[in-house]
Amino acid sequence: MEKQSTRVDTAIQELVANLGERLSTVPSVCAQHGQDESFHKPHSPDAVAFVSSTEEVIEVVKICANHSVPIIPFGTGTSLEGHVAALSGGICVDLTGMNELLSINAADLDATVQAGVTRRQLNENLRHEGLFFPIDPGADASIGGMAATRASGTNAVRYGTMRENVLGLSAVMPDGRVIKTARRARKSSAGYDLTRLLVGSEGTLGIITEVTLRLYGVPESVTCAVCSFPTLQAAVDTVILTIQSGIPVARIELLDDAMIDATNRFSKLDNALAPTLFLEFHGTRTGTEEQAEMVQQIAYDHKGGEFRWASHAEDRNRLWRARHDAAYAAKALRPGCQMWPTDVCVPISRLAECISATKDDVDESFLMAPIVGHVGDGNFHLTFLVDPDCPKEIAEANRINERLIDRALLMDGTCTGEHGVGYGKVDFLVAEHGEGVNIMQAIKSAIDPQNIMNPGKVVRV
Numbered sequence: 001m002e003k004q005s006t007r008v009d010t011a012i013q014e015l016v017a018n019l020g021e022r023l024s025t026v027p028s029v030c031a032q033h034g035q036d037e038s039f040h041k042p043h044s045p046d047a048v049a050f051v052s053s054t055e056e057v058i059e060v061v062k063i064c065a066n067h068s069v070p071i072i073p074f075g076t077g078t079s080l081e082g083h084v085a086a087l088s089g090g091i092c093v094d095l096t097g098m099n100e101l102l103s104i105n106a107a108d109l110d111a112t113v114q115a116g117v118t119r120r121q122l123n124e125n126l127r128h129e130g131l132f133f134p135i136d137p138g139a140d141a142s143i144g145g146m147a148a149t150r151a152s153g154t155n156a157v158r159y160g161t162m163r164e165n166v167l168g169l170s171a172v173m174p175d176g177r178v179i180k181t182a183r184r185a186r187k188s189s190a191g192y193d194l195t196r197l198l199v200g201s202e203g204t205l206g207i208i209t210e211v212t213l214r215l216y217g218v219p220e221s222v223t224c225a226v227c228s229f230p231t232l233q234a235a236v237d238t239v240i241l242t243i244q245s246g247i248p249v250a251r252i253e254l255l256d257d258a259m260i261d262a263t264n265r266f267s268k269l270d271n272a273l274a275p276t277l278f279l280e281f282h283g284t285r286t287g288t289e290e291q292a293e294m295v296q297q298i299a300y301d302h303k304g305g306e307f308r309w310a311s312h313a314e315d316r317n318r319l320w321r322a323r324h325d326a327a328y329a330a331k332a333l334r335p336g337c338q339m340w341p342t343d344v345c346v347p348i349s350r351l352a353e354c355i356s357a358t359k360d361d362v363d364e365s366f367l368m369a370p371i372v373g374h375v376g377d378g379n380f381h382l383t384f385l386v387d388p389d390c391p392k393e394i395a396e397a398n399r400i401n402e403r404l405i406d407r408a409l410l411m412d413g414t415c416t417g418e419h420g421v422g423y424g425k426v427d428f429l430v431a432e433h434g435e436g437v438n439i440m441q442a443i444k445s446a447i448d449p450q451n452i453m454n455p456g457k458v459v460r461v
Contacts, residue, residue: 007067008046008089014063015049015091022050033074033084033092037139039340039388040082040424045072045092052097054170054178054209061207062176064091070452071174073203075145076118078137080341081422083149083202087456093207095144101125102210110167110184112212115144122213131215134159137418138327144208149420150200157243157376158250158282161418165214166199171206174448184212197443202420203454205447219282222250223292224316225309227299228274232256232359234302235275236352239375241298243348247291251280252376253323256359259330259370263322266329271322272305277375278323285311323372330370330383340384342401344408345417348378354407355380361400367393369400379417406431421458429459 015023024030025047035042049060064071070090077084086092098114099121105111106129113122120140123132135146137153145151147169152161159165168182181194198205229235232254239252255263257273264271279295281288288311296307310316317324331339346354355371362369362382373380382404384397405415405428415421415428430437440459444451451461 004069004089008069011063011067011069011091012047015047015060018059018063019049019051019056024048024050030092033077033094034086036077036079036082036084038080038082038422038424039338039384039386040085040422043085043087043089045086046089048074048092048094050094050097054098054172057093057095057172057207057209058176058178060091060093061172061174064452065175065450068450068452070455071207072454073144073148073207075116075142075148076140078139078141079145079149079422080419081416081424083420083422083454083457085423087423090452095142095207095209098209104129104131105184106131108184109215109217110212111215112210113143114210115142115147115208117143119143119146126215127218130218132218133165133213134216135162135165143211143213147199147208147211148201148203150418152374152379152418154251154253154374156374156379156418157252158248159216163196163199166195167212167214168195169198169208169212170210171198171208173206174450174453178209179206182212200420202422202457204444204458205453207453219288221283221285221288221311222316223281223288223309223311224319225279225281225292225295225307226271226276226319227279227296227307228272228276228305229299230274230303232275232356233352234304235277236348236355236375238277238295238299238302238304239351240348241302242295243376245294245298247294248281248283249279249291249295249376250282251278252374253278254371254373254375254380255322255326256355256371258368259326259372260322262329262333262370263325266332267321267325269322274305276322278320280320326372327383330385333368333370334385336387337385338388340386340397341381341419342384342404343379343381343417343419344404344413344415345377345379346408346411346413348375350411350413351375351378351380354411354413357407358382358400358404361403365396365400367396367400374417377417378413423456426456426458426460
């Protein structure tokens with residue numbers, strides 16, 4: 001059988017004939033495309049193809065398929081579980097050049113964009129229409145990457161995740177065929193739901209090139225609030241009762257006392273060193289004020305501290321600064337360290353128990369690992385601050401991470417609420433899905449029999 005190095009060299013020669021200088025084998029370019037923002041070890045591709053159209057993606061895929069060369073899609077590189085690492089070498093397909101907004105249908109509240117359009121770019125273009133796209137994973141990620149990883153973020157409690165907000169997409173399959181998974185109708189009973197199959201597939205089934213998204217009207221008023229609590233249980237109980245009361249809160253974020261301490265130091269704030277909720281309400285001016293007042297009463301019933309809220313943009317930004325600066329503040333706790341973020345999601349009724357047990361693990365450890373949670377949907381993040389060259393610290397972070405995931409699964413939760421699987425969490429899928437993993441492998445093998453689409457991610461074949 002022909003060696004992979006020979007197959008790759010032949011594919012690169014053919015790709016150069018098609019793309020010219022937009023096919024790069026420069027080591028620094030390849031290294032940049034083999035690493036995301038995760039802690040996991042990077043793996044460089046053999047070359048990077050900078051494409052500008054679906055037709056060019058088709059050509060790249062056909063050439064790679066003809067020579068059995070791995071293909072790794074790349075958006076902005078902001079993923080967190082090693083999604084873009086070229087574990088088996090191959091060709092990275094950089095989609096950042098596919099950044100056109102193809103259509104905005106204001107009357108239907110939807111838009112179709114190329115995969116390389118970023119979240120901020122989209123919202124800047126929607127602003128003059130009085131519309132916005134609410135999914136906010138924090139980073140200025142590409143829409144194609146967000147669909148591929150089934151991203152969510154701080155607004156998910158009200159607006160859902162990418163799963164609920166992708167109406168349809170176009171993708172190039174492993175043999176070079178292009179499929180369009182759905183039309184723009186808001187519902188359909190026609191056939192298998194290929195949209196949901198590809199959303200969250202992390203580039204293992206095909207390369208997403210176009211996405212049709214659900215849009216929303218910009219709210220007339222936005223009100224933010226901050227309140228600290230004596231215990232994690234009190235904070236989470238406030239969240240549970242808020243949701244059960246039908247209050248349409250847009251964001252509910254939780255910072256534990258360690259993260260509050262970090263943000264106080266980093267951003268020169270004076271927030272109480274206690275578990276703290278950060279809330280945001282969308283609607284009419286009267287509506288958001290009523291929502292804030294209702295949550296204020298619920299917070300006081302659970303022994304919450306001062307309930308500070310504001311509607312003016314500058315005041316809102318000041319209240320939420322601790323949440324906005326959380327990642328930078330965490331890293332500043334230990335200069336020279338590397339952040340290793342992980343996440344789980346559990347039924348909200350088990351959230352306080354899960355966070356408290358995890359916090360006990362951290363308090364008993366020699367590692368620092370502050371907590372941030374999208375508590376409105378039971379999702380929270382633990383960020384280890386480690387020396388990557390210290391085996392003892394890596395082993396300890398692995399131990400706590402495994403305990404965290406085991407705990408979440410025992411509570412009928414998931415090993416990842418929004419980071420995705422990549423290759424960082426692939427070993428946990430059997431414990432979570434059991435025989436379902438065999439079905440996933442069967443789907444992968446049927447669609448991608450050569451295993452060239454982002455191999456080593458989600459499921460092993």
